[in-house]
Amino acid sequence: MQRMAAGWRGRGGALALGALAAWTAGCATRWTLRASEPSIPLQWPYQPARPKVTYERSLSGFGAQRGGSAAMHAFVYGRDQSDRNAFVLPVAVAVGGDGRIAVADMGRRCVHLYVPGTQAYLRLHGPSSAPIASPVGVAFDQDGNLYVSDSTGRVLAFGPGGETRFVLDKAGTEALQRPTGLAYSPTRRLLYVVDTLAHRIHAFTPGGEHVQSFGGRGDAAGQFNYPTHIFWAPPGELYVTNSLDFRIDILDESGKPLGSFGHHGDGSGDLAMPKGVAVDGDGVVYVADGLFDNVQLFGRRGEFLLTIGGRGTDFGEFWLPAGLFISEGHELYVCDTYNRRIQVFRIVVPYAK
Numbered sequence: 001m002q003r004m005a006a007g008w009r010g011r012g013g014a015l016a017l018g019a020l021a022a023w024t025a026g027c028a029t030r031w032t033l034r035a036s037e038p039s040i041p042l043q044w045p046y047q048p049a050r051p052k053v054t055y056e057r058s059l060s061g062f063g064a065q066r067g068g069s070a071a072m073h074a075f076v077y078g079r080d081q082s083d084r085n086a087f088v089l090p091v092a093v094a095v096g097g098d099g100r101i102a103v104a105d106m107g108r109r110c111v112h113l114y115v116p117g118t119q120a121y122l123r124l125h126g127p128s129s130a131p132i133a134s135p136v137g138v139a140f141d142q143d144g145n146l147y148v149s150d151s152t153g154r155v156l157a158f159g160p161g162g163e164t165r166f167v168l169d170k171a172g173t174e175a176l177q178r179p180t181g182l183a184y185s186p187t188r189r190l191l192y193v194v195d196t197l198a199h200r201i202h203a204f205t206p207g208g209e210h211v212q213s214f215g216g217r218g219d220a221a222g223q224f225n226y227p228t229h230i231f232w233a234p235p236g237e238l239y240v241t242n243s244l245d246f247r248i249d250i251l252d253e254s255g256k257p258l259g260s261f262g263h264h265g266d267g268s269g270d271l272a273m274p275k276g277v278a279v280d281g282d283g284v285v286y287v288a289d290g291l292f293d294n295v296q297l298f299g300r301r302g303e304f305l306l307t308i309g310g311r312g313t314d315f316g317e318f319w320l321p322a323g324l325f326i327s328e329g330h331e332l333y334v335c336d337t338y339n340r341r342i343q344v345f346r347i348v349v350p351y352a353k
Helices: 002-025 068-077
Strands: 031-036 053-064 090-095 101-105 110-115 120-124 135-140 146-150 154-158 164-168 177-186 192-197 200-203 209-217 226-234 235-241 247-252 257-262 273-280 287-289 294-298 303-308 323-325 331-334 339-345
Touching: 002 110, 053 110, 068 110, 101 135, 101 146, 101 235, 110 135, 110 146, 135 200, 146 177, 146 192, 146 200, 154 177, 177 247, 235 273, 247 273, 257 294, 273 331, 287 323, 303 339
Parallel strands: 090 135, 090 323, 135 177, 177 226, 226 273, 273 323
Antiparallel strands: 031 053, 053 339, 090 101, 101 110, 110 120, 135 146, 146 154, 154 164, 177 192, 192 200, 200 209, 226 235, 235 247, 247 257, 273 287, 287 294, 294 303, 323 331, 331 339
């Protein structure tokens, strides 16, 4: 009788867990961005000047709303003390047309994908046979497809729902050596991939077909010395961080040089460890510098305009900033890597001094 009762208890527990699992599966978890804001307004340049950039919020990861499947999962399995939904080493960020956000997290070896319209959140690790090892770049196309560069030598493509579409390890017959920065052109419908060790940039269709490559090692216009980051800006220009030449190169979408600016130094307007680059609607160029721990603003011809930040942990301060992105809504996203967060700023466009 005792064995029978124990058996019923075991089966009852299993049935109860099964019912709980079914109930959990039927209640989709809703997620929110974990955000914090400063207690006082922050702006650059400082008051009483008219602001070009204002502070909005700091993002540290994602939180499940306590209700539905999230609450039931915590009740049945316990809470996850490791907090896998927090950023560890965010190095690249991109925002899609519908507000979806992707964050390449080298510390997690994954890409965080969040869709605010459905409050859905996924951690993308790639195919189980060859998971992402070193995610360093992200970009969306106009259809919500996500592209991720893995610096071990691959570019992965995911559908809008996070499903793996394909994996690239070659540009034509040329093996990808260290793919890093990514940018998508909605006009040519091409994905541009920076290959740092090859000192080249490759262009692919959204389906993964190789279209063209340009660059090569050197100091002349149209050549690169360990390029890393890239940003597409209208009316069809590519801004490339040419890291060991300490300059920003501007090219058209076919790779034709249009200009460049920057030089090595330790003063305002100099570049010491240039990383992420982005361009706003006024044509102002934003460059993150990992040694200065700031973001500097330049005119198209390289004239220094403004500095945001400096070493620190407070709002508007940075510790090894890396990737930058400017959204269609004129928000500047800065990967504040060693502070384990993404800081978001509002850009005033148009801006007149």
